[in-house]
Amino acid sequence: MKINVIIIDKKGKDQLYTPLIEHYKKIAKPFAKVEVIELFDKEIAKAHDISPEAAKKSYTKAFEKYLSNGINIALDPSSKEVDSFDFANLLKDSTTVNFYIGGAYGFEKDFLTKCNKAVSFGKITLSHKLVKLVLLEQIFRGLSINNNHPYHK
Ligand SMILES: C[S@@+](CC[C@H](N)C(=O)[O-])C[C@H]1O[C@@H](n2cnc3c(N)ncnc32)[C@H](O)[C@@H]1O
Numbered sequence: 001m002k003i004n005v006i007i008i009d010k011k012g013k014d015q016l017y018t019p020l021i022e023h024y025k026k027i028a029k030p031f032a033k034v035e036v037i038e039l040f041d042k043e044i045a046k047a048h049d050i051s052p053e054a055a056k057k058s059y060t061k062a063f064e065k066y067l068s069n070g071i072n073i074a075l076d077p078s079s080k081e082v083d084s085f086d087f088a089n090l091l092k093d094s095t096t097v098n099f100y101i102g103g104a105y106g107f108e109k110d111f112l113t114k115c116n117k118a119v120s121f122g123k124i125t126l127s128h129k130l131v132k133l134v135l136l137e138q139i140f141r142g143l144s145i146n147n148n149h150p151y152h153k
Helices: 018-028 042-050 052-066 084-090 109-114 128-146
Strands: 002-008 033-039 071-081 096-101 117-120
Touching: 002 052, 002 128, 018 033, 018 128, 033 052, 033 128, 042 052, 052 096, 052 109, 071 109, 084 117, 084 128, 096 128
Parallel strands: 002 033, 002 096, 071 096, 071 117
Antiparallel strands: none
8 A cells, every 4th residue: 555644844854853754664664655745845935924824825736736646634633633543444445545744834724625534643733743753653553553563552
């Protein structure tokens, strides 16, 4: 199966999170190919200087081309909270699963309605880099649950 983590973020490897992200991608390999897709362009940078609404619109524009393939799940703090078993079930719905992590201003409502689901990791707001790491760990945990791997005890 293919899992895409699509995030509004500048490309580039930071020393802090990248080794762990790569670790989870590697250990998930027997079950799924996990790819992290970072999106940030001049249009998003410019929109940030205009208004939160313009910024959210620019995120939607960047995300939209990925919506056509597979199941689409937005990570949104104010949506339905999931536990690790609910999360594992999301990975059973399709052979391609796209997860979306919003930018500094979250998502446009319109984008959330275009996704199949929106889920929350709790009411706290995590930085997008930290959310990416938590998501990668939960993807591996979910794959472990679905494949009876002993990681999830
Ligand atoms: C810095 S946060 C943006 C905060 C923004 N004010 C909002 O309400 O979404 C960047 C992204 O991280 C993700 N995120 C942060 N905390 C989260 C949580 N508790 N559960 C799910 N996703 C979260 C969301 O995708 C969010 O758009």
